[in-house]
Amino acid sequence: xxxxxxxxxxxxxxxxxxxxxxxxxxxxxxxxxxxxxxxxxxxxxxxxxxxxxxxxxxxxxxxxxxxxxxxxxxxxxxxxxxxxxxxxxxxxxxxxxxxxxxxxxxxxxxxxxxxxxxxxxxxxxxxxxxxxxxxxxxxxxxxxxxxxxxxxxxxxxxxxxxxxxxxxxxxxxxxxxxxxxxxxxxxxxxxx
Amino acid sequence: xxxxxxxxxxxxxxxxxxxxxxxxxxxxxxxxxxxxxxxxxxxxxxxxxxxxxxxxxxxxxxxxxxxxxxxxxxxxxxxxxxxxxxxxxxxxxxxxxxxxxxxxxxxxxxxxxxxxxxxxxxxxxxxxxxxxxxxxxxxxxxxxxxxxxxxxxxxxxxxxxxxxxxxxxxxxxxxxxxxxxxxxxxxxxxxx
Numbered sequence: 001x002x003x004x005x006x007x008x009x010x011x012x013x014x015x016x017x018x019x020x021x022x023x024x025x026x027x028x029x030x031x032x033x034x035x036x037x038x039x040x041x042x043x044x045x046x047x048x049x050x051x052x053x054x055x056x057x058x059x060x061x062x063x064x065x066x067x068x069x070x071x072x073x074x075x076x077x078x079x080x081x082x083x084x085x086x087x088x089x090x091x092x093x094x095x096x097x098x099x100x101x102x103x104x105x106x107x108x109x110x111x112x113x114x115x116x117x118x119x120x121x122x123x124x125x126x127x128x129x130x131x132x133x134x135x136x137x138x139x140x141x142x143x144x145x146x147x148x149x150x151x152x153x154x155x156x157x158x159x160x161x162x163x164x165x166x167x168x169x170x171x172x173x174x175x176x177x178x179x180x181x182x183x184x185x186x187x188x189x190x191x192x
Numbered sequence: 193x194x195x196x197x198x199x200x201x202x203x204x205x206x207x208x209x210x211x212x213x214x215x216x217x218x219x220x221x222x223x224x225x226x227x228x229x230x231x232x233x234x235x236x237x238x239x240x241x242x243x244x245x246x247x248x249x250x251x252x253x254x255x256x257x258x259x260x261x262x263x264x265x266x267x268x269x270x271x272x273x274x275x276x277x278x279x280x281x282x283x284x285x286x287x288x289x290x291x292x293x294x295x296x297x298x299x300x301x302x303x304x305x306x307x308x309x310x311x312x313x314x315x316x317x318x319x320x321x322x323x324x325x326x327x328x329x330x331x332x333x334x335x336x337x338x339x340x341x342x343x344x345x346x347x348x349x350x351x352x353x354x355x356x357x358x359x360x361x362x363x364x365x366x367x368x369x370x371x372x373x374x375x376x377x378x379x380x381x382x383x384x
Contacts, residue, residue, distance in 0.1 A: 082384060083381055083382075083384035084381070084382050084384070121313055121316075121317070124313075124316050124317070124320060125313070125316070128316060143384065146353055146357070146374055146377055147377055147381060147384050149353055150349065150350070150353065150374070150377060150378050150381060151381050151384070153345075153346075153349040153353075154345075154346060154349070154378070154381065157342065157345040157346070157349070158342070161338055161341055161342060161345075165338070182338055182342070185338055185339055185342060186342050186346070186381075187381060187382035188382070189275055189276070189339060189342060189343050189346065189378075189379060190275075190276050190379035190380070190382075192274060192275035192276070192335065192339050192343070
């Protein structure tokens with residue numbers, strides 16, 4: 001190894017995330033420190049902070065990429081697509097980011113959030129930001145107010161409800177199918 | 193005056209609230225203390241804490257009564273009322289609590305919340321609690337899942353959007369009318 005070069009730790013982010021999920025589950029989010037996560041992963045604190053701003057970010061990193069998946073769905077919808085199809089495209093596009101192979105990991109993450117009020121608030125904030133971005137994208141596709149804001153909020157709600165269902169014990173359907181059904185239910189509340 | 197009796201301060205809560213709104217607007221919520229609010233109202237700190245748990249509660253007191261107005265609307269709806277009518281009844285019942293005489297005061301309160309991230313989070317939490325209570329009340333009226341949860345979230349969103357519109361510059365329509373229109377828009381997103 002050449003001295004003086006920054007050391008490259010293969011898979012450091014994944015190892016830190018795995019250590020964090022285990023510690024958060026065992027002893028609680030609040031009682032766990034960044035240093036402890038690094039040590040458990042066999043790395044040092046500096047390496048931790050090269051990858052994450054703080055321990056909360058281990059659970060919420062990649063938010064911009066997550067938001068982008070919804071917006072790409074709207075952008076790639078055909079010209080003249082109506083509001084219901086635009087939202088359906090956003091939900092479908094975002095669902096691709098959560099294949100069944102990620103379900104077990106997402107369940108672990110969700111259990112930690114459910115046990116920690118400060119993380120629930122962070123999660124509500126994430127949903128609020130998603131609703132605003134979706135509303136802006138819908139306005140960009142010609143949807144008027146207040147329909148754009150209502151649809152942005154509805155789409156964010158539908159994704160959150162679908163995601164919770166996807167993680168429910170015994171649920172086996174893919175997220176995209178659950179989200180499709182949930183959006184259909186939302187659109188027919190008027191005839192319930 | 194009889195010595196040893198607790199002193200009764202007529203209108204203390206209203207005086208404290210007025211002093212708080214003025215100080216929050218002038219110097220910011222974060223920079224204002226409970227003691228300062230009491231002093232400005234010509235009262236002492238003990239009187240402040242007899243009325244409010246902390247300075248945030250000045251802006252968010254009466255939340256249970258607020259939630260109850262929505263639920264009373266659902267409870268008093270006729271047997272056999274469908275989901276759209278149950279939600280409309282909840283919105284109309286809650287709107288009664290915000291007559292036009294409260295609009296100017298509500299605008300002052302809203303400006304303080306908009307300027308303070310911690311209060312915005314408190315407001316998001318209030319909306320989340322409202323959505324859950326509405327969903328529970330709808331399940332109590334026989335609405336199945338996931339429609340009850342989706343409708344609870346939708347009703348909370350519709351009230352928040354309507355309330356913001358009610359406070360918008362130049363808006364003169366009563367809150368009940370705005371909420372009726374907004375709920376109608378929500379129910380017809382599918383045909384947008």
